[in-house]
Amino acid sequence: KHTKQVYSGIQPTSIPHLGNYFGAIKQWVDIQNKQRPHQSNPLIISIVDLHAITMPKDPRLLNDYIYKCAATLLSCGIDPERTILYKQSQVAYHGQLSWILGCRVTLPQLSRMHQYKTKSDGLSEVPLGLFTYPVLQAADILLFRGTHVPIGEDQLQHLELCRSIAEKFNNAYGIDFFPRPVPIESEFTRLKSLRDPAKKMSKSDPDAGSRIELVDPADIIEKKIRKSVTDSMRLISYDPKGRPGLSTLIDLEAACTDLLPEEIAERCLLQATDKAEYKKHVSKVLVEHLRPIQAKYSRLIDDKKYLNSILDDGARRANSIAENNFRQICKIVGC
Ligand code: ADP
Ligand code: NA
Incomplete structure (x- = not known):
């Protein structure tokens, strides 16, 4: 109506x-x-x-x-x-x-x-x-x-x-x-804080290391991912409940690609990728994904x-x- x-x-x-x-x-x-x-x-x-x-x-x-x-x-x-x-x-x-x-x-x-x-x-x-x-x-x-x-x-x-x-x-x-009015709810998984996977990534968190801003430069993105809190297991698996920190990184890669989180975890397992290597990989994927957005942003902002x-x-x-x-x-x- x-x-x-x-x-x-x-x-x-x-x-x-x-x-x-x-x-x-x-x-x-x-x-x-x-x-x-x-x-x-x-x-x-x-x-x-x-x-x-x-x-x-x-x-x-x-x-x-x-x-x-x-x-x-x-x-x-x-x-x-x-x-x-x-x-x-x-x-x-x-x-x-x-x-x-x-x-x-x-x-x-x-x-x-x-x-x-x-x-x-x-x-x-x-x-x-x-x-x-x-x-x-x-x-x-x-x-x-x-x-x-x-x-x-x-x-x-x-x-x-x-x-x-x-x-x-x-x-x-x-x-x-x-x-x-009715809501349109996003199907996207809520991203967790990089510093405390029990919390959601939020702009009101006083610790800026807990979130990646869209215009963070490459070295900051790498640092935030490198320092992100995961767990003590060495290899990669997708388990949002049991391994929320690591799973957030997988969610990030999935969001930037056509891959499902499970496919990413399977690939990592086949290649025996460890967490340190995987963090580097996710940083690279993110930096690439944000590059065109950031290029446009730097033209516009001034x-x-x-x-x-x-x-x-x-x-x-x-x-x-x-x-x-x-x-x-x-x-x-x-x-
Ligand atoms: P923030 O908590 O960062 O202040 P807002 O409450 O302003 O975010 O939310 C703005 C939009 O972003 C909302 O549609 C919200 O659902 C979405 N959003 C905020 N945080 C997250 C998150 N961690 N993961 C997924 N979506 C989020
Ligand atoms: Na995807």
């Missing part, structure tokens, strides 16, 4: 790492590349800078990361001709819709959010934005009447809240205006004028959709 609209966002809080790349960005690029050219409801990706300031951020760093994030996405294959790539703060309707939707949410509903509980735990003063974050997120998606949201499992609860808000709004006004032109054009297109939807929302509400 509702036209399919895929919508996703990324926080400009650091350079995306391999987990973000294989777990999210590559999926966006696949979705984009399956679209018809000039389709009227293209993939929409927002660089969500308003979400990024939920916790205090140095303005210069934030601004830097917005450009780095845009350059990274473009380098990974996001094509501004086929995808609307824009910066959240350039579309003022996000804040306006967030207010309207916030009037349909209760305090207990927001208090139940796991992310809020985790992030507010231990803070002596909790910023209101941390509490209302999921409302802004719902507004992001619903402003574009998003139906499908590629999302990590940690965000499923927020998306469920978004559905409930959409439903409440629709029921209150007796109109089926907002879709109830071209602020080009990046601004992409973001401005994305904002123009996003605004035109948002304006049309918001006008209808106001009419429904009676504003």
Whole structure:
């Protein structure tokens, strides 16, 4: 009934790492590349800078990361001709819709959010934005009447809240205006931290050795892989439960090639490859895989004028959709 609209966002809080790349960005690029050219409801990706300031951020760093994030996405294959790539703060309707939707949410509903509980735990003063974050997120998606949201499992609860808000709004006004957006979950295995395979690779880990960023130079990649925590067995086998550290390295090679992890382990066994040799091999595969992305990134990152032109054009297109939807929302509400 509702036209399919895929919508996703990324926080400009650091350079995306391999987990973000294989777990999210590559999926966006696949979705984009399956679209018809000039389709009227293209993939929409927002660089969500308003979400990024939920916790205090140095303005210069934030601004830097917005450009780095845009350059990274473009380098990974996001094509501004086929995808609307824009910066959240350039579309003022996000804040306006967030207010309207916030009037349909209760305090207990927001208090139940796991992310809020985790992030507010231990803070002596909790910023209101941390509490209302999921409302802004719902507004992001619903402003574009998003139906499908590629999302990590940690965000499923927020998306469920978004559905409930959409439903409440629709029921209150007796109109089926907002879709109830569903997640598109990535099939990709969650990459583990290179320093502690019990944790996931994450940009919020203070130890940068735990993740490989998309723009890490070759020698840093080699060092991080060489120092990655595995186990005491010498040879290679794929066993994500029993040997999570080593299996993460195999997952990385599999993600860069057509090979399945089991095929890689079999090859290593046939060749009696030991762990030190295998780590060198994985570094080489990664460096090769990231080379074209990094080459494109280094061309783009210093071209602020080009990046601004992409973001401005994305904002123009996003605004035109948002304006049309918001006008209808106001009419429904009676504003
Ligand atoms: P981070 O934990 O690094 O801050 P986010 O929570 O911003 O990452 O997630 C952005 C996207 O990247 C989500 O779709 C999430 O599922 C994906 N992602 C994050 N970490 C990993 C990982 N270690 N392995 C696979 N995908 C990941
Ligand atoms: Na593969």
